[in-house]
Amino acid sequence: MSESHGKIAVLGSGSWGTTFAKVLADAGSEVVLWARRAEVADAVNDRHCNPDYLPGIDLPETLRATSDAVEAVHDADAVVLAVPSQTLRENLAGWQPLLPPDATLVSLAKGVELSTLKRMSEVVSEVADVPMSQVAVVSGPNLAREIAEGQPTATVVACTDHDRAVALQQASSTGYFRPYTNTDMIGIEVAGACKNVMALASGMASGLGYGDNTMSTLITRGIAETTRLGVALGAEAMTFAGLAGLGDLVATCTSPLSRNRSFGERLGLGESLAEAQAATHGQVAEGVKSCSSIRELAARTGVEMPITEVVHRVCHDGLAPEPAAAMLLGRDPKPE
Template sequence: MTTAAVFGTGSWGTAYAAVLADGGTTVRMWGRRQAVVDQINAGSNEDYLPGIPLPAGITATTDPAEATDGADIVVLAVPSQTLRANLADWGGALPGDAAIVSLMKGVELGTTKRMSEVIAEAGGVEPGRIVVVSGPNLAKEIALKQPAASVVACVDETIAGRVAEASNPPYFRPYTTTDVVGAELSGAVKNVIALAVGMAEGLGMGDNSKASIITRGLAETSRLGMALGADPVTFSGLAGVGDLIATCMSPLSRNRTFGLNLGRGMSVEEVVAVTKQTAEGVKSCESILQLAHDHGVEVPIIEQVAAVVHDGRRAEDVVGALMGRALKNEAH
């Protein structure tokens, strides 16, 4: 029987632990807070997925070594900007032969490294063992066992297949790919585009406006991804347009909701105070913008979102900046 360790007890980490458990895998979760660990051992995670029972095959611990003992698969589901520090704390507990799965969707501040690159560098893990899971993965819906599909990406097709087989309960369909760059970048950039869509909705704009942002946001993602060596096909699949649509349009999306509040006139600090959390796109937009600049890629939507989030620009000013750009061929 396959055994998995899941580091992180947030909503997506917990939902994916349930996917693994429902697929027949024994799962041990690691959490920093004893209160959450106790909840999971009692059969639920009320802090992040209230009222949703967890499968019987899941236990939790605050001991990293206990979590990874005998694990064939290790899943990392911590906030992206804390990954390097977490690996410094418990990276030594990672088994030398396990597949290391990243659920994180961000680009590291300062280094502009993707999460798989941070895992390889800070965790000492060879790239052939690093797997990225990405797609339209709203945690609450998956925890409720609503049908969903996703992409399991690894440069080693055998490892990707092994993780996909472990992630295949009746309600969750994984597809494999070797395009780690495309899957990972899509997951990071869609959070920033969702902030823009949320802002548009908060400003009272309609579906034409939001569809335009989503489509042009996909173009920005594709341009940047191809500059980094990604397969263009990835952006038209589940990890690309699939995840983008879900994150931009669902009220369950933290990034869309955060942008909605910004569009209604709240500051970043006010949104954080009300929601008690910061959306991933808020943290990663600067590093993604820097990554684009480093590779000479034009990303006007990402640039405007970063200006609102970090430079204090008003959401309503973004519309004029985008609409007033020089006309050009859509393909460019």
Template sequence: MIDPPAPTHRPAATHPPAPPEAPVPPSRPRLAVLGAGSWGTTFAQVLADSGAEVMLWARREEIAREIRQEHRNSAYLPDLLLPESIRAASRPEEALEGADGVVIAIPAQALRGTLAAWPALPELPVLSLTKGIERGTDARISEVIAAAGGVDPARLGVLSGPNLSAEIAARRPCASVVAAPSQDLADLFAGWCDAPYLRAYTSTDVVGVEIAGAVKNVIAIAVGAAAGLGHGHNTTASLMTRGLAEITRLGIALGGRRETFAGLAGMGDLVATCASPLSRNHRLGLALGRGLDVTAAAAEVGQTAEGVATARAVADLASRLGVDMPITRAVVAVVDHGARIDEVTTALLSRSVRPE
């Protein structure tokens, strides 16, 4: 009898090691932008181009509907085709539902009333795009948001810089500064606005960035008025330079840091706002220089020029702190008290000799 062959012992099957798990890409943040004017709409595009899911709140339902259905906001930016990832709503509750963060782009003088009519904002990071000082309280915008929106200042930041909305809407390269109470929060906000055409720098000088963004609108009215009167580049450069000195004095008196005013929020924003015909405050100043009164000049501009309402608040703040701001006082004399712009400009440039 033939013995059966010995069983063959095969080694246990082996499998190649599993490849390492690919890193999970970060989820797209869902961001609510409150305010569908030209700047809010433009910044919604920036956020969408940075990879965020964006819900844009518009006060009027017809604007929200046009954004949803046609991806346009013809009331403010008729030539801009918005990314399809931007949605829109006219109810604040709908705009805020499921959001990871909030961006506020509501005009300064309407901000408190708008927020007070809503429930408290959810406990999320909040970034303000609004520039101005509240008239009547002389409060900075972050202070208004904290009080009227129930927002902890520790999660509230501000963005400023040379940010003419028409150029950013056309995706022209630019830079901004994002300021927050902590570096981590500033980094988070900078990550929201990481579009290929916008470079965000960070700061922890919230006061300085806010004051620079507010007061440059006032100086832009004076510079525009000088140009409207027919004065040349020497005059406008003088007003811009001395305007920066005013902004810096006030900002430091309120606790801002001097270096902030030499950067994007200070000099950068001042140059863009004072020199560009795209600036509403510059255009309003031009109209004043041509002889229009404030009401007619504002109607010609057609959109909110924050410097008009901000000028009085800035002058009151400066007076309370003992800060000398002659250009700001001159703008207040024109927009609030009906002074003639030619007389005010002449008086500004005829002041007594003093050290610079």
């Protein structure tokens, strides 16, 4: 990506995809947003808004949209993949023949693939048939609505190729959005996936009526078990104290804007998984699926993750949130 940042395609027009496209356009990049539905692309082009996902937000007039993936990725220097983690493989397989050979492929998804236990960058590298050095991830306290409103936040742009990370950093730097570079892809992605699971636990605790001490405990022990898993997989421990680790965890566990926290809260209030899903317009929180793959990854690497275990049992084994909380509190005492 040159000084003008070149052209960037954003594939996926949900709240985070649209928001990141707005950030890139505000930073002066040439951006084309791909939407599955033509009416979403029309709204972005004609009315400069995405009423389905970002109601009330004015989008830059320089942001173009299309429902034609060929047009979106043609001659792009970077292609941003803004689809849910469990649909990334299927979507990318369809786009793969269209991708410019040297484009940086940027994943916004946070999760661990269910069938393979692969991180998102591994899925991208495999399906697009590109070296890992061509794949980047963006992670951090990224509550889309606040960023779309122009509220200040920082984030992490991770890539094993430092030059690509810097190019993406420059292409997304605005007065309200401050990206830092990092080369620890494993740590950044493990943190991003696990925080959704911890947010479900925090939501459940809130739904059960527990207060700030409980929340603080869950966040702190959550970062501890996330770090254990990351380090076992080859990450640097310090990554988890940074924006993509603790920063993202705090935002996701405490904000009512967090889909995972809100979903967990509904479970804590006694709703079933199906009821919670219906209340969130059929959108399943990422952590509901990721808790299973993360739990399996932990078992495979011999890492103890008690919060993840309990969240999995509530979401998939029918355990009620109240006895789940008791299970966590009833574990054997040990040193911190």
